[in-house]
Amino acid sequence: MIRQLPIRQRIRKGIVLVSFLSFPLTMNFLSPYVIVDGAAHGIINGSLIMFGLMFLSALVLGRAWCGWVCPGAGMQEILEPVNIRPVSKNVDWIKWAIWIPWVTLIAWLAMRAGGYSRVDFLYLTETGVSVDAPVKYIIYYGVVLIFVGLAAFAGRRAGCHTICWMAPFMMIGRWIRNRFGWASLRLVADSSACSDCKLCNKHCSMSLNVSAMALAGNMENAECILCGACVDHCAKKVIRYSFSGSK
Ligand code: SF4
Ligand code: SF4
Ligand code: SF4
Structure with a gap:
């Protein structure tokens, strides 16, 4: 017998699935590359703004983005029927080993560019659609394959535990929230x-x-x-x- 999910969980899974299906539109606004390129040219871009909003949201909503909105959630949760194995907490540090050098690089590039001098939310997304050229299809399928592959072979939401460059922004936000209570x-x-x-x-x-x-x-x-x-x-x-x- 197939056990029905509680209604709230069905709604949540529906939202993250739609978010995943919309990822060809939104990819550049969650991109670890666009923020680096923007820093090198002194441009506050969509990714920087989105990561900033994630940090701010965590001050009042914790990591609700991860549970309820993120396309990465959708692309991993569809793999749960294939592999629902738990992921060891011993791998949670990996995302910090990625995040710290990446953020350091962004800060260094921004300083080298003389700081941020203009805002362009659609930077590198001039058409408003993230996946609008062959090379972007390759990037899109690469990102999806990595997350889907990790969920399929390493276990439930393995990408969230290990490689996510966005999670630390929210983890820092909720840590600050908890410090102040x-x-x-x-x-x-x-x-x-x-x-x-x-x-x-x-x-x-x-x-x-x-x-x-x-x-x-x-x-x-x-x-x-x-x-x-x-x-x-x-x-x-x-x-x-x-x-x-x-x-
Ligand atoms: S173990 Fe979990 S599911 Fe079971 S009663 Fe306690 S909180 Fe509820
Ligand atoms: S940890 Fe990363 S990939 Fe997973 S839901 Fe959160 S932001 Fe998305
Ligand atoms: S991540 Fe686990 S502990 Fe947190 S709300 Fe979801 S089920 Fe509960």
């Missing part, structure tokens, strides 16, 4: 209601030990993307969304 979107758990059935672990998009988090009454985890699968699959209603500050 201001009100924002997060998960809270009533540990006394938890039966330790571990169903939430099975459904967690990021392969987290959610039952341990719920039992400890601490749902804060830098890899949590607020997808809500643990909220929606828990029969005991232990976990819920909350817009609140941290203690």
